[in-house]
Amino acid sequence: MRTPRKGESSFDTSDTSIDVENLDLYEASAKYYDIWHEDYQEDVRFYLKLAERTGGPILEGMSGTGRILLPFARAGYEITGVDRSTAMMDNCATKLYLEDPDVQQRVDMIQGDIRDVKLDRKFKLAIIPYNSFLHLLEVKDQEMALSNIREHLEDGGLFAFVVFSPRLDRPEHLLRHRGTRLTKQGEIISWFESQIFDQPSQKTMVTYFYDISRQDGTLRRVTSVFTLRYLFHREALELLDRCGFDVLEVYGDYEGGPYKATSELMMFVARKKG
Numbered sequence: 611m612r613t614p615r616k617g618e619s620s621f622d623t624s625d626t627s628i629d630v631e632n633l634d635l636y637e638a639s640a641k642y643y644d645i646w647h648e649d650y651q652e653d654v655r656f657y658l659k660l661a662e663r664t665g666g667p668i669l670e671g672m673s674g675t676g677r678i679l680l681p682f683a684r685a686g687y688e689i690t691g692v693d694r695s696t697a698m699m700d701n702c703a704t705k706l707y708l709e710d711p712d713v714q715q716r717v718d719m720i721q722g723d724i725r726d727v728k729l730d731r732k733f734k735l736a737i738i739p740y741n742s743f744l745h746l747l748e749v750k751d752q753e754m755a756l757s758n759i760r761e762h763l764e765d766g767g768l769f770a771f772v773v774f775s776p777r778l779d780r781p782e783h784l785l786r787h788r789g790t791r792l793t794k795q796g797e798i799i800s801w802f803e804s805q806i807f808d809q810p811s812q813k814t815m816v817t818y819f820y821d822i823s824r825q826d827g828t829l830r831r832v833t834s835v836f837t838l839r840y841l842f843h844r845e846a847l848e849l850l851d852r853c854g855f856d857v858l859e860v861y862g863d864y865e866g867g868p869y870k871a872t873s874e875l876m877m878f879v880a881r882k883k884g
């Protein structure tokens with residue numbers, strides 16, 4: 611693979627003829643999502659603290675398999691999750707089915723697109739956790755989503771989202787081993803990730819490889835490819851302001867530390883402008 615010249619896109623399109631931006635990565639990989647993310651709790655505490663500030667009801671945009679949705683409902687909050695992926699929502703529904711009826715009653719799951727879904731209620735808090743906002747690939751998509759969320763917030767309602775802080779010095783084209791897990795069915799799954807940054811379009815092409823080996827010696831690989839549009843700190847502040855939000859707080863970690871150049875994360879808490 612040749613190294614791109616300065617200013618040239620680093621997406622090597624000779625590698626693939628896939629329309630990467632229009633693939634639904636979650637249809638292929640939803641069944642592996644919870645294996646890696648279910649026990650990730652750090653952000654749940656952060657969002658629950660915000661909910662203590664605002665009270666419910668709460669809107670989670672891009673709610674996926676319910677990793678955040680369910681702890682909120684267990685904690686007594688009414689929460690509505692919006693997601694466009696059937697596969698992710700099916701996983702969420704399966705988990706919800708195992709919950710107590712009172713928890714089930716507090717959850718509303720809507721299949722739709724956060725850019726234009728219309729709900730018949732307003733919320734005190736809206737959240738988009740875990741880099742999901744970066745699935746919005748164009749500025750107009752980001753603006754549509756924020757304006758739609760704003761319309762669904764009560765006066766003075768809060769909106770929070772968390773994304774990674776772009777570190778463009780990260781090595782590209784390399785496979786990173788994200789971990790190996792044993793499933794209940796006795797399969798061993800290894801997760802590898804590679805990223806290619808395209809600085810002119812501010813997008814990163816991410817490829818996940820899941821290698822699934824069985825006790826009988828067979829090995830299967832599931833690959834999913836997707837694009838994220840990363841955001842810079844200043845850009846996010848301006849975007850929120852333009853879409854009708856006052857930014858109240860910006861953190862660099864889930865403990866509430868300040869955002870710094872070396873922070874892994876950027877966490878924005880904003881209030882709907884009056």
Ligand SMILES: C[S@@+](CC[C@H](N)C(=O)[O-])C[C@H]1O[C@@H](n2cnc3c(N)ncnc32)[C@H](O)[C@@H]1O
Nearest residue numbers: 672673674677693694695698723724740742745
């Ligand atoms: C990384 S998962 C996050 C799931 C969950 N919020 C969590 O923290 O575990 C991102 C989710 O965003 C959903 N998604 C992507 N674009 C969307 C859009 N425009 N509207 C609604 N859901 C979307 C995907 O289907 C996927 O379930």
